[in-house]
Amino acid sequence: MKVSFILNGEPVTVDVKPNEILLDTLRLKLNIKSVKRGCERAECGACTVLVDGRPTYSCNLLTVQVEGREVTTLEGLRDDPIVKELTSKFVERGAVQCGFCTPGFIITAYALLKSGKELTPENVKKMLEGNICRCTGYKKIIEAVTAAAEALKK
Amino acid sequence: MALTEDPYTLISKWLHAREFLVVGKGIARADALDKALGTAKFVEDYFQEGMLFVKQVLSTEPHAKILRIRDEEALKIPKVVKVFTAKDIPGENQVGYALPDQPLIAEGKVRYHGELVALVAAEDIDAALRAAELVKVDYDPLPYVLNPLEALERKDVLVHEEVGSNIAFRTKVRKGNVEEGFSEADVIVENEYRTHHQDHVYLETEGALAIPGLDGRLTVVTAAQYPHLAQSIIARVLGVPASNIKVVVPFMGGGFGGKDDEGPLTAAKAALVAHLTGRPAFILYTREESLRMHPKREATIIKYKSGATKDGKLTAIDVKIIHDTGAYANRGPFILWRATVHASGPYEVPHARVEGYCVYTNKVYQGSFRGFGNPSVQFAAEMQMNELARKLGMDPVEFRLKNMLRPGSRTITNQLLEESVGIAEAVEKLAEKVNWAKRRAECESFKGRYRRGIGIGVAWHGISTSRGVPDWSNAYVKIDKDGSVSMFTGIVEMGQGSPNSSHRQIVAEILGAPLEKVKVVFGTSDAPDAGATHASRGTSIGAIGVLVAAARVRERLNKLAAELLGCKPEDVEIKGGVVRAKGTDKELSWDELIKQAYARGVDLSATGYFFLPKGKFNDELGQGQAYPAFSYVAMIAEVEVDTWTGKVRVLRIWPALAAGRIINPQQVEGQIEGAAVQGMGYVLMEQFVFDDKGRILNADMTDYIVPTTLDIPEIEKPVYVEDLFKYGPFGAKGVGEMALIPAPAAIAGAVSHALGKPITKLPLTPEAVYFELRKGGST
Ligand code: FES
Ligand code: FES
Numbered sequence: 049m050k051v052s053f054i055l056n057g058e059p060v061t062v063d064v065k066p067n068e069i070l071l072d073t074l075r076l077k078l079n080i081k082s083v084k085r086g087c088e089r090a091e092c093g094a095c096t097v098l099v100d101g102r103p104t105y106s107c108n109l110l111t112v113q114v115e116g117r118e119v120t121t122l123e124g125l126r127d128d129p130i131v132k133e134l135t136s137k138f139v140e141r142g143a144v145q146c147g148f149c150t151p152g153f154i155i156t157a158y159a160l161l162k163s164g165k166e167l168t169p170e171n172v173k174k175m176l177e178g179n180i181c182r183c184t185g186y187k188k189i190i191e192a193v194t195a196a197a198e199a200l201k202k
Numbered sequence: 203m204a205l206t207e208d209p210y211t212l213i214s215k216w217l218h219a220r221e222f223l224v225v226g227k228g229i230a231r232a233d234a235l236d237k238a239l240g241t242a243k244f245v246e247d248y249f250q251e252g253m254l255f256v257k258q259v260l261s262t263e264p265h266a267k268i269l270r271i272r273d274e275e276a277l278k279i280p281k282v283v284k285v286f287t288a289k290d291i292p293g294e295n296q297v298g299y300a301l302p303d304q305p306l307i308a309e310g311k312v313r314y315h316g317e318l319v320a321l322v323a324a325e326d327i328d329a330a331l332r333a334a335e336l337v338k339v340d341y342d343p344l345p346y347v348l349n350p351l352e353a354l355e356r357k358d359v360l361v362h363e364e365v366g367s368n369i370a371f372r373t374k375v376r377k378g379n380v381e382e383g384f385s386e387a388d389v390i391v392e393n394e395y396r397t398h399h400q401d402h403v404y405l406e407t408e409g410a411l412a413i414p415g416l417d418g419r420l421t422v423v424t425a426a427q428y429p430h431l432a433q434s435i436i437a438r439v440l441g442v443p444a445s446n447i448k449v450v451v452p453f454m455g456g457g458f459g460g461k462d463d464e465g466p467l468t469a470a471k472a473a474l475v476a477h478l479t480g481r482p483a484f485i486l487y488t489r490e491e492s493l494r495m496h497p498k499r500e501a502t503i504i505k506y507k508s509g510a511t512k513d514g515k516l517t518a519i520d521v522k523i524i525h526d527t528g529a530y531a532n533r534g535p536f537i538l539w540r541a542t543v544h545a546s547g548p549y550e551v552p553h554a555r556v557e558g559y560c561v562y563t564n565k566v567y568q569g570s571f572r573g574f575g576n577p578s579v580q581f582a583a584e585m586q587m588n589e590l591a592r593k594l595g596m597d598p599v600e601f602r603l604k605n606m607l608r609p610g611s612r613t614i615t616n617q618l619l620e621e622s623v624g625i626a627e628a629v630e631k632l633a634e635k636v637n638w639a640k641r642r643a644e645c646e647s648f649k650g651r652y653r654r655g656i657g658i659g660v661a662w663h664g665i666s667t668s669r670g671v672p673d674w675s676n677a678y679v680k681i682d683k684d685g686s687v688s689m690f691t692g693i694v695e696m697g698q699g700s701p702n703s704s705h706r707q708i709v710a711e712i713l714g715a716p717l718e719k720v721k722v723v724f725g726t727s728d729a730p731d732a733g734a735t736h737a738s739r740g741t742s743i744g745a746i747g748v749l750v751a752a753a754r755v756r757e758r759l760n761k762l763a764a765e766l767l768g769c770k771p772e773d774v775e776i777k778g779g780v781v782r783a784k785g786t787d788k789e790l791s792w793d794e795l796i797k798q799a800y801a802r803g804v805d806l807s808a809t810g811y812f813f814l815p816k817g818k819f820n821d822e823l824g825q826g827q828a829y830p831a832f833s834y835v836a837m838i839a840e841v842e843v844d845t846w847t848g849k850v851r852v853l854r855i856w857p858a859l860a861a862g863r864i865i866n867p868q869q870v871e872g873q874i875e876g877a878a879v880q881g882m883g884y885v886l887m888e889q890f891v892f893d894d895k896g897r898i899l900n901a902d903m904t905d906y907i908v909p910t911t912l913d914i915p916e917i918e919k920p921v922y923v924e925d926l927f928k929y930g931p932f933g934a935k936g937v938g939e940m941a942l943i944p945a946p947a948a949i950a951g952a953v954s955h956a957l958g959k960p961i962t963k964l965p966l967t968p969e970a971v972y973f974e975l976r977k978g979g980s981t
Pocket of ligand 2: 143144145146147148149150180181182183184405455456697
């Protein structure tokens, strides 16, 4: 069946199976590779995308459910100032090891920073709780997000 | 004048360098931005629809004869190409690393619930999934054994009949006379410890893509920690020469040892289908398959007796280590050796007896995982140290320091440690930083529902392979005409960062080339074999070859520059792209120097083979040189225990490391923090639940729980003691595994302190702690 939605600002129409998850449509049909497959069970956050601006696990959504909606991935945000700040802080602070979780963290953190909420280490931790990283122990990720928020305030 | 090519001379020359351009600095790694943007490529990113998709059929019995595999129904599904079983393997169906006991695809019988029985290849993922469900296997169930203590006794149920018992392997250490040692002891502590399986849960599951004919060979893109090992396993399974196989390991989404074991097997599965069909074939494990199939951290039973005199000197240890290796030995014998020779902890003990047993059971098999047999035995050794200190009325840190290894000490294998033993200094500094005695007393003042405790774990970890097993390093460095530098290594990039941080820094340091001109090509079997990326050796051993190759080229550049600048070769300075005669203003640019080298016939390419010198080791007595050097680590943890619910929170962790030169402090911190949290997960929450057929019931990330941002403690800056290792690159020793090894001891020690009870069993889940608290009367 055909599904139409907005992907990174551009309208797309794809032919999908009724049981196809958005993660597969993005990776296999739309060449969106920043979205990673970690568990396919809504547990790890590696597949996080924005649906209408909200961080969402793309493995936990059928593609037919995004009909008419706006889906954003890192591919569409590379020139965004918030994402630029986040990626540069992740690099500078050593928050990237294997990097498999990183795009998911950046997307989630982007939504947090975009929301304009007051940032404390506690709510950064809360916000990132749905993203698993098995390499870094999270410390440098939390530092990078907090540092990016600081830098953007200026 | 002849140029120095000798690796020993070059290693020593750079070991003694005093000033550094980039070594020792927290330089950002070369791959970080691509990864953050999601453009760095992992195995699955190379898959395209139209390639064959491979799905696995797994055993549903713990131990059974395979009578028949019926694929008629599966083959009726449109787009299904073929079902492959053991009989389709053209080469050897033998993939055991330490012992020849393991098939790639089960043959004749299955030995655990979850073992690979058949592979299904289809044009389409859904078709492969449906077909895999329709492959019917007729089993004749056999009696099975799940408990290693029972397996040791039983002769009627044998996981491997040909062995004649369920003991896969035994190890021994015999030093002095333990009976005499215990007779000199004033206090003796005897306990039995139990530790459990742990899964790596690398965020990227196992995958491989095999493409026939690419680059003139069968090229396999896979996530394996040792491309050359994957190459040789594939060649063996297919029955072709290794030179017909190329293995490329792109960025890997975590390994932690798991992809050292499972990686080559994953690659072989894709390669088999590609080889037999002549088409590109792709396999990707689901998380459930990954959790059910790949080898786990060993589950252990450790019986430990130790004695000390009243002035706090250890006199003897007597240790029996039982590893539940599951269905296959895999690397179990190596894991057991490592546990056996490290059984004392980093202490001097005059009399030691250690017995190790690697025992088969009908469960998922054990394998490599950060720490490799050492976290469990260091946990037991350190809990013993706590109990001895308590009985002696001594402070646990003070007691440890009285027995700690120092330069001049002998280990339990009677290895003389001449140098590079910085642990005592690290522990002293750490205790001071933490204000140990005061903090410990403060913890004891918490009396209500929430109790506090503080614990210390001190550990050691041999660098390189155990005993006399050969180990080497190599790399290839070349400079192109435009002045750009490439370095090729078989070391992989699985997150640890050695190629993209320390290797790159070492090349830039030695050549004096600008960092941005240095490009690292990693993880390819086309690079010289540098050994595996495991055992914390990515930098400590892997970069020795890098150093030697770069240093050879540097000697030639010095000679050329000396001629061009009219100075002595030893007076040539190359820094950040400028070549200068020391103390003069005569200079030329890097690019000009390289141009001249091409014009004047100077070879700007070199390899850096180095064979690590090793001493003798007697396997019968477990005596001799166990490792060329050891890395050391200490960790102090403070915890809070909720006595109502049994929940433990780790509040703070203070690490200390004596691992030689710290080449990149930021990356080392990252390794320490990641390992500490992985170790905390192991102690507090990670656990498999097996049913009565040995099936894993929680093979998903919903019920196998790993730490999230909400679970983590504060992790303080590490204390470093740079106790240089003479063959290490710039004196570096291993780092990657280190902080996980003392974590069980430190955290369990803190819980024990909070509860006022010894801890002998992991994990410390809320229910375990809750019942522990209520054992033998209420609290
Ligand atoms: S892959 Fe979607 S949450 Fe893990
Ligand atoms: S960096 Fe590897 S999972 Fe986060």
